[in-house]
Amino acid sequence: MERISIYQSLIKTFEQKKQKLRSKRLRLSLIRLIVFLTCLAGIYLFWSTTLLVVGFVFVFILAFIVLVKMHAECNRELKKIKLLIEINQNEIKALDGNYNHFKNGVAYKNPEHAFAEDIDLFGEKSFFQFINRTGLSQGEMLLANWLKSNDINNIKDKQNAIKELADHIEFRQNFTAEAKMLENQDELNAIVKALEQHQNFVPKSFRYLGLFFSGLSLAIIGLYAFSIINTMQLLLWIFIGLGITGFYLKKINVLSHITSKAQELFRQYQKLINAVELEHFDSELLKTKQSQLSSKNQKASEAIKSLSKHIDALEQRQNLMVGFVFNAFLLWDLQQSYKIEQWLNTHKNDLKQWFDIMAFFDAQNALANLAYNQTTYTFPSIDHSSKLILDCKSSTHPLIPTTQAVTNDFQVMNEDFLIITGANMAGKSTFLRTVSLMIVMANLGLPVCASHCNYKPIKLITSMRTSDSLSDESSYFFSELSRLKTIIEHLKTDTYFIVLDEILKGTNSHDKAKGSKQFIEKLVNTNSTGIIATHDLSLCELSDQLKQVHNFYFDAEIINDELHFDYKFKKGVCQNMNASFLLKKMGIV
Template identity: 50%
Template sequence: MKSPLSVYQDKIEQYQTALSSIKKKLFASSMLRLAVFLVFAFLVYYFFGNTSLVLLFIFLGIAGFLFLVSRHTDLQQEKEKLKQLIALNETEIKVLQRDFHHLPNGKEFVNPQHEFSQDIDLFGDRSFFQYLNRTALASGKQKLADLLSSNDIHQIKEKQEGIQELAEKIDFRQEFTAIANMVKAKIKSSIILDWLNDYQAFVPSIFKWLPQVFSIVSLSLLIALSLDYIHWWYFAGWFAIGWLIIGRFSKKVNELSHYLGEVQNTFQQYHLLLELIETATFEAEFNQEQQNRIHDEQKKASLLLKEFSKTIDALERKNVLFFGQAISGFMLWDLWKAYELEQWMNQHYNRVENWFEVIDFFDAYNSLGGFAFNHQQYTFPKIQQNQVILKTTEAVHPLINPTDAVTNDYQINKEEFFIITGANMAGKSTFLRTVSLQIMMANVGLPVCAKTCEYSPIKLITSMRTVDSLADEASYFYSELSRLKFIVDEIKNDEYFIILDEILKGTNSTDKAIGSRKFVEKLVNSHSSGIIATHDLSLCEVAKELPQVKNHYFDAEIINDELHFDYRFKDGICQNMNASFLLRKMNIVDS
């Protein structure tokens, strides 16, 4: 099986070859359009005295030119998609080389009040979200952020199957993202949905048939005029009647046209995304459920959205100089297309939200599938329901470069609490975030960075990074107490895995020792499970009285006046601290 790096390199070569071919076709298309224009301009000039032939050549010239413009536009779209595909694969190669800090980091999702996201660097610069995220749509990005922070422990096996399937569907994932990247959204999808739901129709029902009849009469008058059967005044008068009808509704038509012109690109690309989803073959029930949400229609969702997009495009033709004015006066074009758009919205507005949600689902889960593809050495946790909450071998933090990583094995059971001690920089905080990320990733359905993993699903809650707030007039100590109170309240209602880093830092040593001990006793008595890291060795004495508490540590050694870390997770209590050594080593204090 090819490595991800080889796959991406092959894809770039493939798409660059196709791009070169498309560029040649675009040049030929431009030359052909110019030739058609020159030929029909010459014919109109040469036969200028013959009204019938001139009108025929003008009609054929416009029709031919519009066809070639449409074909040229399709080629431009294909060119843009190929450029997007090349860029996607180049990005993946950079990420494999640990160069991902230019990607969107999701800082807008940072929430200090969340159960765990702030503490584990889920969002923000150099975050897990930045490493994982490949969404192309703003709504898909929001969906991915919601998934990662949801603390949802249901359907994990189904999620795993869906992600594993998407991991293998690299062409589906990349084409989806390339098309989605071409959405030039000026208005958020949520606002579009609100507008569709609240829209009030204004075109009378008579326009279901009036434009067609009016067009037939206009065509008949045009033929009669070309054959000199009628005076041109009749034709001009009929044109004026058409414009009077259009003028009565022109303000509302222009408002409708302006708004739909802003969202047309969204619908144009979304119908391609729906078509891609509809034609994909999914075996995982988790993915099939989403696909079936758009299959359960008398007519395919992609075709319905394509019709709507084309009708918007047709309405926009009224803005084409001379041509737009002519079709408006002779065919009541504006009201014809406005009526069709209103009828479409009336029949399908309640389905659009469902379609958008399916698109957001695949935009978000494609990122998860891509992560699984890039990390084929990771393992999908074996989901079970027993006393073991988390048992892993060779576990490591996913954002640490594999060449620098030190792996650890551990097992923590239900109603068990680890107290972890260790010197500064020995690896305690990294270990806490490793465990936290493993739980979050397992709940989402992702593979975890370990050789093996057994997991009994549980929600996560943490207190590792407390900050004071001048704006809220909250001191550091009060903020920390508020966070601990939040944890105590939450575990009354649900089962959580609790991770704490150096609690009660804002008070004196004696008070901290007493308070920390009482808090740990409270958590143990509530039958909770978790980990607490501390520099307070007195807290380790709790293990002598409460068998649920286990002591572990990370060590540091001073060898030849240099500090050495092995980053190994060990049983027992740390005996080597390094604060005094570091103060002396950095010349902060005297030897």
């Protein structure tokens, strides 16, 4: 496949970069060793010359700090390259049908949801696991919320964004790799909330008072150097500086605790934000999100970089000697706290939006990745005025392997109901899930698993799986009735595409047929649209009474004492059932 070849080529490129980075890391380690040995040799040779020894130590410290930073950056790049290799390896596995290594979203399962449980949206082998490529915990949650949202607005804008982002493979993969490197992501919301709620404690006058105090300190140090003032007077000034700082120490410690937790996380997020800022987008949705990464004519990445500098400066207090001297003469902690507070006054209400936009691009990358990988899928043509809800050619379920998939053509007119009959295992339930998932995908702006699709946007609600509950003492039948009541309540306020699979299973056949007919008649009168699968052939008689009801079926044939299915969607009523045959075949009767 073309896509597999592309991923293999990327792996080869990244493997070469990995080898170069490993060589670079080894060279840096050797240089560090050489610098260290050179410093020792210099100290040994010039031990008697104090000035030269001090010079050697000073140069060594500077060189060592630079080399340590270079080594750390090399390690970081190496980690990122390994992630990029893993990303491409996982895509090859996914294209071969193995996507078990992606998170399955089981935490987002909700039996009460309008359709998620019925169509296997979350959990093992789910559609969420099929498309999930998120690197951020917030992005993963947003992707799950999109899937559950039933949002039918701005579908063309969503499609354009996915189409454009699909081609930005380098951006997508780099973003995902950077996102996966973020640590302590779960603390983000708490940190942002704490910064948003921070109450300023440094007086506004400190904008000038801090500089004035620092200037006086320099003057006093000068006076002391020239013996104009004595040691006691100098110590008195030191105590004044420490006393002012001590008065605010508790509040400074609280601010320092929050900002120190934010520091590394924000620095990592800055790389993601910068990547989005630098990318060129043409689609309106992506351009709008990108344009929101600024405030007061300053880019978000620049603003966060500025905050990082202020936090770095405040963190100097962790060095006791530096903290003592700087606070005594410069009121250092207060000056840096004031700068951080001024930054928060300007940007604290922007933080959530900036991080939400990163979650947006993370989730959007997952959708774009599906569009990129599945070259045979098609983007639905959206027509809000069409009389057709769905008009699809060669459709199938995206989770069925291509070699096993049987495609079907179908149409569903607005306000029509399709009654689908068929033998057990003939394909009715799979078809219901195919149509349901197609609606979910189309509403997200995704391409669907079909060669052609016209679509009039509509919300989805289903009743396909119902279970009893021992914990709340509800029977299966009562659970199903509650689900059907929920559907009716939804229809009072909006229009839905309704998908039902064998309703009223928990009662006798006569009562079931009567109740099912009455329920379908009620649905028809709501001007909704839907598909209903059933084994009850009496429901097919409704097509003679209601013009909105049409019969279709999936067939099964017994050939040479074996059961055969063609899984093709056909107009009419099924005549062949297989329960009696299978009971005999398996020796049960």
